[in-house]
Amino acid sequence: MTAEKIDAVVRKWFARLPQPFTAADHAAGFRYELSILQAEFARTQVLDRPVAGRHLFEELIRENLDLGRPEKVSLIFHRRITQRTPGIFRTRVLTQGVIPTLHVSYKHSKIKQYFKLDHALRTETTINNTRDFGIGRKLVNLPALRAIGFQANRRLLEIETISQDCALAEVMFDALTQPRMIAGQAVPRLTFGDPRVMALMAALCLFFIPPYFRHGWLREKMTELMGIPAADYSPHQATYDLRRLRPHGLIERLPNSHRYQISPQGRRVTMLFVKLNNRLLRPGLSQLFDGCPKAPNRPLANAFKQLDRALEDFIQGAKITSAKNLICA
Amino acid sequence: MLTEHVTLDVEGIDRLYLNAYQPRLQTGGEVAYFFRQHRGAKVASTLLMAPMSQAFVTAIANFAATEEIDMVHFRKHQSKDEETQRRLKAAPLLREGVLYIGVAQEKFSTFRVSKKHNPLTGHSFPWLSPADVMCNQYYFYVVDEDFGPCSSNSLPTFPTPPASISTGMSSPSASWPRRGLPLRRWTTVCSGARTRPPCKGYWTV
Secondary structure, X not given: OOHHHHHHHHHHHHHHOOOOOOHHHHHOOOOOEEEEEEEEEEEEEEEOOHHHHHHHHHHHHHHOOOOOOHHHHHHHHOOOOOOOOOOOOOEEEEEEOXXXXXXXXXXXXXXXXXXXXXXXXXXXXXXXXXXXHOOOOEHHXXXXXXXXXXXXXXXXXXXXXXXXXXXXXXXXXXXXXXXXXXXXXXXXXXXXXXXXXXXXXXXXXXXXXXXXXXXXXXXXXHHHHHOOOHHHOOHHHHHHHHHHHOOOOOEEEOOOOOOEEEOHHHHHHHHHHHHHHHHHHHHHHHHHOOOOOOOOOOHHHHHHHHHHHHHHHHHHHOOOOOHHHHHHO | OHHHHXXXXXXXXXXXXXXXXXXXXXXXXXXXXXXXXXXXXXXXXXXXXXXHHHHHHHHHHHHXXXXXXXXXXXXXXOXXXXXXXXXXXXXXXXXXXXXXXXXXXXXXXXXXXXXXXXXXXXXXXXXXXXXXXXXXXXXXXXXXXXXXXXXXXXXXOOOOOOOOOOOOOOOOOOOOHHHOOOHHHHHHHHHHHOOOOOOOOEEEX
């Protein structure tokens, strides 16, 4: 469906339906022009198993509740967002019956995702004002608008797909976390849990990461993420970190340039490292060691308490003094 | 994970609201030019718009009578979409033509004349400025051979932007019945694609 075809259809019906302006008016140049008031670009993905598809979509929403943050909206719509950018940046999940819909806005435009007719994952970008993207409203701008709409859909799905596909084989984990020799060059390890490595990973999976970054950008982000003054993270340290990321294949250096870009493998690895650390390790350890004791949902802490009680009962039943009492004595 | 479970992937424009506008009638000065220079009126006034509106309304009525097309006056809160669905089902063999004409009273932005005074001479003069009015809007629900069901709305109020077409182009089952898919399925998709009625002065594709 091109702008020319649409224009032709509209003109065809203009000619057939009654018109308020006369032929003389048209001849004098008082002719109608078409402008785009609202355009909706959709991608429908029909899934093989509807029920599993719905569960998958619900998982997608759970995993991506932070899509409405400015940095992610910037990535989805490929627009720079500053403090002066108007609009509310938020993720809205609206549930009608049992079907949730995900809404993310940028200025007057929005992207919506839902599970359509229990069979398909539907992603829709609705552009209510073409000026949001620096494009005029005339119908001739439809191709440019179409590119923006479809790209936004693809980017959203790409982010979500990456989030779902995070998988790191054991071999790869070892290769990353152990020192290696690559092409005769000693490559330092990337130890999981090491604060500096974790900050490095977090910097690389930031959603406002530019397409290409330089040494200075990494240094700035690292100091922010580690919460240290810029003087405590020297340019040499940044160089060292870049040098250990590159041979592991997490970043690529552009030829004849000092610019780097994150590789597809790097995007997956860094996201997995950060998610494991932030979503599993930290909350899990917090529960195990009685962090936030008044929090209502602490399944790990409750399970371990039950285990402790069961062991105590077992020991009492065997008439053996518990290790705890021995230590106290 | 997602790509492994996708059996059909369709990408397309779902809905497109177009605004048909007169680029040379966007300001009070341009409207004044239209009446005075083009139509030869002595004074630009909204009185000159009334005959145009009347002629347009008469032309619509004549068109409906000549083509034997129903004119439906929508009541308050009546769903235009449901009415269109019902009529589409009733005319499954219609390949191209006007399904019916709907009339609804809605708000529209137009021009009104106000009196202003010259600060030097004190003489009054008419001034055309934009204003909102409630007026009848005429919705032409048409079926296009290539685009399927469309809607076009027009206002008799000057400068009378006509309007619209709508289809569920991107939906996998949103194909025109002549392409072999059952009408029931097709109309369902159309309903989903057009979740809100065409707005005033817009073209929707």
